Amino acid sequence: MVDVPFVDLAAAHAEVEEEVLAGFRRVLAATAFVQGPDVDAFEREYAAFAGAAHCVGVANGTDALELALRALGAGPGSEVVLPANTFVATAEAVVRTGARPVLVDAEPEHLLMDPAAAAKAVGPATAAIVPVHLYGRLAPAAPFLELGPPVLEDAAQSQGARIAGEGLFGAIAATSFYPGKNLGAYGDAGAVVTGSAELARTVRLLRDHGSERKYRHEIIGFNSRLDTLQAVVLRAKLRRLAAWNGLRRAAAARYAELLDGVPGLTLPAPAGEEHVWHLYVVRVTGRDRDEVAGRLAGLGVRCGVHYPVPVHMQPAFRYLGHGPGDFPVAAAAAGEILSLPMFPQITAAQQERVAAALRKILG
Ligand SMILES: *Cc1c(COP(=O)(O)O)cnc(C)c1O
Secondary structure (H helix, E strand, O other), X not given: OOOEOOOOHHHHHHHHHHHHHHHHHHXXXXXXXXXXXXXXXXXXXXXXXXXXXEEEEEXXXXXXXXXXXXXXXXXXXXXXXXXXXXXXXXXXXXXXXXXXXXXXXXXXXXOOEOHHHHHHHOOOOEEEEOOEOHHHOOOOOHHHHOOOOOEEEEOOOOOOOOEOOEOOOOOEEEXXXXXXXXXXXXXXXEEEEEOOHHXXXXXXXXXXXXXXXXXXXXXXXXEOEOEHHHXXXXXXXXXXXXHHHHHHHHHHHHHHHXXXXXXXXXXXXXXXXXXXXXXXXXXXXXXXXXXXHHHHHHOOEOOEOOOOOOHHHOHXXXXXXXXXXXXXXXXXXXXXXXXXXXXXXXXXXXXXXXHHHHHHHHO
């Protein structure tokens, strides 16, 4: 029997193949490889999807974070507050602006940035607060907005997510279209969305050598444009994203039923209509998580861990001077979390195999 994959990008591609190939032919025929109508159209379409006035396509999600931070004024001498429990790129983007990352712990229920801890970390040098909408669940708006400094949302895992009917809430948000994300390109891509015309203009300048008009360079920028062929892929997939997010929700509900009562397994807290389940993350307690993951792989079930080492324990961030006990919630979670196979096209039979394997190992 073939393994249950962690994600199945081929299944998604099969749904958009005709449109993508037709779009590639159109771009190749026009030899419009940089910028052009597909990038403009995707930016309009994604802004509408995200409920924001402006979308600026960039080369990847890490650049999206960095350019958004720079637009907010982060740089040498300033600080940026972000969670210890995130993909390293969130912290890397802060460092690349010259600002100092100020890490805070997670709250234990959803493992999102703890607002009370963030409040303590905010100071006079804070240029931005960066809640990360981890696993597809939005962090709550009010507790971060009321802290004062501008909020940059790391929305790489939360495309289409809402909370109490509301979507993105910060001054600006950054997202990634890395292939495995809910909206995934066929290579690297990312975007910044914002309601502010001024922030959007700054990001537009930054992504293209500080220039809006050819050979006039207003500021020092980067080459971080959204690739035109990726824009073609993203336009085709964006048309399906709401439906695909719905399928993820159905799959999450099915896991909740299938995995009910498995000993030593804590399921993610149930969520309403608004979670987009980029990842379905369970916690393994009383057993070695890596051993469980290894045995699952032996039974043909491929899982992931997001993320096994929190930012403060990464060698690259040793200079911040943190010890392992500084962020106990994030550190404890890192040893227990396990991401089960999750993608829109996952079948009931595949999920039943995941559940049967978990019961066999843990039951
Ligand atoms: C994927 C991801 C990023 C980085 O995106 P890239 O496109 O890979 O640069 C940043 N933050 C989070 C939370 C992510 O999941």
